[in-house]
Amino acid sequence: MKATQEKSEKAQKLIDRMGEKLNRQMAGSLLACVHCGMCTDSCHYVLANPGDPTYAPAYKADRIRKIFKRHFDWTGRVLPKWVGAATVNTDEDLEELKDIVFGKCTNCRRCTINCPMGVDYATFNRMARGLLVSVGVMPEGVAVVSKDQWETGNQMGVLKEDYLDTLDWMEEELQEELEDPTLKIPVDVPDCDVVYSINPREVKYDPRSIADAAKIFHAAGESWTMPSEGWDMTNFGLFSGDDDLGGSVAGRLFESVEELRGKKLVISECGHGYRSTRCEGPNWAKSDVPFEMESSVNTMLRYIKEGRIKVDKTRNPEPVTFHDSCNNARSCGLFEEPRELLNLVCMDFREMYPNRAENYCCTGGGGAMSMSEYTPQRLKSGITKANQLKETAADFVVTSCHNCVDGLADVIRHYEVGMKVTQLVNLVANALVIEKKVAVPVETPVAPEVVEEVPVPVGVGAEGEELPLAGRRILVADDEPDQLDFISAVLEDNGAEIIRATTGDEVLELARKEKPDVLTLDLHMPGRDVGEVFDLIRKDPELGDLKICIITGKPELRRLIYERSVRPPEGYVDKPVDEKRLLVNVKKVLEVVHQDA
Amino acid sequence: MHEMSDLLRVIHTLHWYALAFMGLVYVIRINWFVKRFKAGGERQAATGIPGRTTPKKGILYSWGNVAMPWSMESSRTRPFFYLQFVAFHLGVTAAILLLFIIPLGPGLLENEAVVLALRIPIGAAFLVGLGRMVRRFGDKYMRAISSPDDYFSLILLTVWFFFAFLAVPNSTANGEWHLIGYFLIATFFLAYVPFSKISHYLYYPFTRYYIGKSLGHRGVFPILRGPARG
Numbered sequence: 001m002k003a004t005q006e007k008s009e010k011a012q013k014l015i016d017r018m019g020e021k022l023n024r025q026m027a028g029s030l031l032a033c034v035h036c037g038m039c040t041d042s043c044h045y046v047l048a049n050p051g052d053p054t055y056a057p058a059y060k061a062d063r064i065r066k067i068f069k070r071h072f073d074w075t076g077r078v079l080p081k082w083v084g085a086a087t088v089n090t091d092e093d094l095e096e097l098k099d100i101v102f103g104k105c106t107n108c109r110r111c112t113i114n115c116p117m118g119v120d121y122a123t124f125n126r127m128a129r130g131l132l133v134s135v136g137v138m139p140e141g142v143a144v145v146s147k148d149q150w151e152t153g154n155q156m157g158v159l160k161e162d163y164l165d166t167l168d169w170m171e172e173e174l175q176e177e178l179e180d181p182t183l184k185i186p187v188d189v190p191d192c193d194v195v196y197s198i199n200p201r202e203v204k205y206d207p208r209s210i211a212d213a214a215k216i217f218h219a220a221g222e223s224w225t226m227p228s229e230g231w232d233m234t235n236f237g238l239f240s241g242d243d244d245l246g247g248s249v250a251g252r253l254f255e256s257v258e259e260l261r262g263k264k265l266v267i268s269e270c271g272h273g274y275r276s277t278r279c280e281g282p283n284w285a286k287s288d289v290p291f292e293m294e295s296s297v298n299t300m301l302r303y304i305k306e307g308r309i310k311v312d313k314t315r316n317p318e319p320v321t322f323h324d325s326c327n328n329a330r331s332c333g334l335f336e337e338p339r340e341l342l343n344l345v346c347m348d349f350r351e352m353y354p355n356r357a358e359n360y361c362c363t364g365g366g367g368a369m370s371m372s373e374y375t376p377q378r379l380k381s382g383i384t385k386a387n388q389l390k391e392t393a394a395d396f397v398v399t400s401c402h403n404c405v406d407g408l409a410d411v412i413r414h415y416e417v418g419m420k421v422t423q424l425v426n427l428v429a430n431a432l433v434i435e436k437k438v439a440v441p442v443e444t445p446v447a448p449e450v451v452e453e454v455p456v457p458v459g460v461g462a463e464g465e466e467l468p469l470a471g472r473r474i475l476v477a478d479d480e481p482d483q484l485d486f487i488s489a490v491l492e493d494n495g496a497e498i499i500r501a502t503t504g505d506e507v508l509e510l511a512r513k514e515k516p517d518v519l520t521l522d523l524h525m526p527g528r529d530v531g532e533v534f535d536l537i538r539k540d541p542e543l544g545d546l547k548i549c550i551i552t553g554k555p556e557l558r559r560l561i562y563e564r565s566v567r568p569p570e571g572y573v574d575k576p577v578d579e580k581r582l583l584v585n586v587k588k589v590l591e592v593v594h595q596d597a
Numbered sequence: 598m599h600e601m602s603d604l605l606r607v608i609h610t611l612h613w614y615a616l617a618f619m620g621l622v623y624v625i626r627i628n629w630f631v632k633r634f635k636a637g638g639e640r641q642a643a644t645g646i647p648g649r650t651t652p653k654k655g656i657l658y659s660w661g662n663v664a665m666p667w668s669m670e671s672s673r674t675r676p677f678f679y680l681q682f683v684a685f686h687l688g689v690t691a692a693i694l695l696l697f698i699i700p701l702g703p704g705l706l707e708n709e710a711v712v713l714a715l716r717i718p719i720g721a722a723f724l725v726g727l728g729r730m731v732r733r734f735g736d737k738y739m740r741a742i743s744s745p746d747d748y749f750s751l752i753l754l755t756v757w758f759f760f761a762f763l764a765v766p767n768s769t770a771n772g773e774w775h776l777i778g779y780f781l782i783a784t785f786f787l788a789y790v791p792f793s794k795i796s797h798y799l800y801y802p803f804t805r806y807y808i809g810k811s812l813g814h815r816g817v818f819p820i821l822r823g824p825a826r827g
Contacts, residue, residue: 024634025807031630032800035742037732038671038678053741062742072633075792083793084744113812113820114671116682117797118659118804279815282640289641333645333816339823353826357817358670 130241239367271325364407467495645816655813688722726755
């Protein structure tokens with residue numbers, strides 16, 4: 001392609017903006033590559049696609065480098081073909097570049113640490129993403145999530161009332177679990193020692209992790225709060241390369257901590273959230289942060305070391321392994337603390353190899369989970385991770401990253417690894433030893449007898465107590481017989497009347513005929529498209545009261561539901577489903593009251 | 598020692614001009630690089646285990662990485678490839694030294710140990726060059742990432758090693774053609790280097806400095822590896 005050929009407006013803008021974006025680190029990386037090929041085998045995409053050099057980091061990097069050379073390095077201006085310089089002219093050229101920088105790289109930085117020249121491909125790949133985003137060329141999922149984060153302040157479009165409602169719900173659950181009606185999940189309390197920020201995924205799909213963190217703060221006697229605004233510590237700007245979005249999101253969080261006069265911002269377990277808040281945030285927001293920031297991993301470890309919480313590792317007897325998030329390990333140096341913590345709360349921790357900064361990506365990094373068009377190649381690239389996991393023979397893989405939770409869950413399911421994914425907060429909460437409250441009779445003339453209150457598990461109940469789902473009719477839809485049986489059994493044991501469906505058509509038919517209270521809906525079933533089924537149910541005036549809880553093992557299918565113009569589902573549960581989470585979510589779904597109802 | 602022919606004398610002189618030209622272009626290049634591109638800074642407090650890493654430690658580790666094959670998986674798992682890298686670059690150093698020894702201190706080459714000390718790395722580098730040509734032309738991955746400059750630079754260096762190997766004793770007993778070849782290629786080479794990938798060493802200190810500084814600040818460099826597979 002000749003540089004003189006007339007360019008599309010977008011192509012010209014991309015080149016102009018590249019000139020503004022380049023800094024010395026990036027320019028050095030673009031100039032220094034000697035095409036030695038040492039980085040090739042460090043990339044999980046390469047390992048999963050033998051014989052296809054287009055996945056090689058140096059090859060991918062050259063798609064960006066050629067533009068740099070053609071327009072900014074005079075060797076490429078004088079002898080473009082000789083040094084491999086070329087330009088982009090058309091919107092199709094930009095689409096091709098998009099498929100490389102978004103679809104063939106998770107910005108995991110593994111090639112960077114394996115480059116003898118110190119070429120930081122991940123950094124200029126992110127720059128290229130940002131340039132494309134700035135001219136409107138990006139995967140659909142990136143556009144949707146970025147828009148959500150710009151408009152609502154969080155990347156999953158969680159409304160403030162839903163967020164606060166979830167905190168209330170978790171507070172009630174904890175009060176019930178610990179039999180302590182004074183236990184609070186404090187919101188907007190000024191002058192606390194800790195302001196806790198979370199990932200919106202926790203509100204939407206994993207509220208139990210919020211409850212677990214609250215339980216730990218409570219046990220530690222921490223002075224803490226959560227902000228009602230600016231609570232999202234994730235930052236899609238890291239993935240999209242949009243520094244303006246990155247600065248805006250980080251700035252909102254920093255402002256909320258300052259407004260509350262918090263002393264320390266604790267960031268829940270999330271690799272990209274930690275990196276973008278703790279490391280990149282001040283740079284993007286161009287402001288110095290006047291308070292401390294730390295990962296909740298450090299916080300939990302500190303509580304144990306300081307004796308503020310007690311843990312009993314025998315409560316986590318299963319073999320566990322640890323997956324280092326790329327952002328934590330390769331960009332923030334957070335890899336020893338989670339191991340120290342694991343050894344304190346688990347009986348059998350075993351390493352996976354390679355590990356720490358040399359670990360392989362979960363395949364869900366760089367925002368890959370939101371780019372469903374690249375899902376097949378993402379899953380294919382997961383073979384290396386699947387083999388790493390299998391080799392450990394552990395029952396659980398622990399990770400301090402929500403993206404990794406989804407990425408690993410996908411890999412485990414796709415390659416039938418037979419492992420569950422969990423986070424440190426769940427293990428610490430499970431191992432937590434909480435002194436039971438002692439009820440002391442007041443104004444008694446005799447010596448008081450100490451009575452220990454015994455917690456009553458939800459759903460089991462004392463004799464004669466009504467089961468939590470008694471009288472409820474639940475339509476359970478899943479095409480996997482094991483899942484169908486399991487979900488049905490859990491709900492039935494808790495008093496619900498179960499109706500079963502295994503195809504999309506059956507769901508529609510039974511929903512109309514049986515009028516259940518709740519529908520638990522698997523997103524991947526044969527027959528009629530489940531997104532369409534969901535849409536038809538929502539638009540059916542006779543099914544206006546039907547509450548829907550999505551249960552899926554394919555997080556990338558969320559968009560089938562959430563991007564529709566109808567009311568979103570009332571609940572969401574990731575597979576693999578566990579009994580406690582299922583029950584908590586179904587109960588919560590039943591409690592939802594719609595304003596238009 | 599030998600008496601130089603007029604042709605060789607001219608080439609000798611040319612080679613000094615070429616060296617000056619290379620130096621001038623490098624000054625311009627570095628000036629462009631430093632002035633055109635601002636260094637990005639980091640505002641955030643350091644991460645990682647306190648004290649284990651610092652920007653300074655990161656920079657030193659990053660610069661020293663070339664001499665620590667265990668530091669990167671890519672070199673740790675390919676010891677033979679790393680040895681080739683060492684041999685190749687020692688050969689380059691020896692061949693460059695020869696450029697100065699012949700005109701400025703030819704007496705040194707009367708010492709057989711010096712001759713041997715130059716010939717061994719240059720000869721080894723020549724063999725590595727041949728091996729690298731096979732790899733670059735034969736390997737699908739290498740072809741995909743190679744530009745004409747990559748092929749040409751490798752061929753140029755390998756041919757130069759060949760002539761340098763013959764030129765080491767600085768003997769004209771069998772004619773001057775090998776010395777002419779060595780100096781002629783070196784002259785061309787010096788003028789060509791600033792425009793080619795061979796000038797990577799100019800940027801190497803910068804790239805490694807910045808990645809070392811950043812990852813040192815972030816608790817990553819020096820890389821900490823866990824216990825070996827049990």
